[in-house]
Amino acid sequence: MVTDGTYTAVIDRIEDAHAVLLIEEAGRDVDELVIHESKLPFELREANLVVHIALEGGVVKSVTADDEATDERMEDAQSRFDRLAQRPPESKEP
Incomplete structure (x- = not known):
């Protein structure tokens, strides 16, 4: 249960x-x-x-x-997607 205060969400x-x-809280969903x-x-x-959300009296x-x-999150997500979309190097096994 979220109590009164200011939160990042x-x-x-x-x-x-x-x-x-x-x-x-500290970069993790709580x-x-x-x-x-x-x-x-x-x-x-x-x-x-x-967003930053302020609650007072449950309101x-x-x-x-x-x-x-x-x-920053959008850029990080795009960067991860781009890395995942790259083909791995071809193996040159004999």
């Missing part, structure tokens, strides 16, 4: 008018928070965005984008 998905946020999408600013209603007080962290 990734918007995992939005379905049936609800946003599923994966709460992170909890999941489901909120009505209306609690997110319109421009943040998109999967894979990194969402603010959600702000972390554009730099989102860009």
Whole structure:
């Protein structure tokens, strides 16, 4: 259960008018928070965005984008994909 405080989260998905946020701590997913999408600013209603979310009294007080962290994650993911897409060197066994 997510308690009051400020957290870093990734918007995992939005379905049936609800946003599923994966709460992170030290770079690892530690909890999941489901909120009505209306609690997110319109421009943040998109999967894979990194956000900072503040909760007070169990209520969402603010959600702000972390554009730099989102860009870094996208670049890291693309880099991993590119590495995986490369063909391995051909073996030159006799």
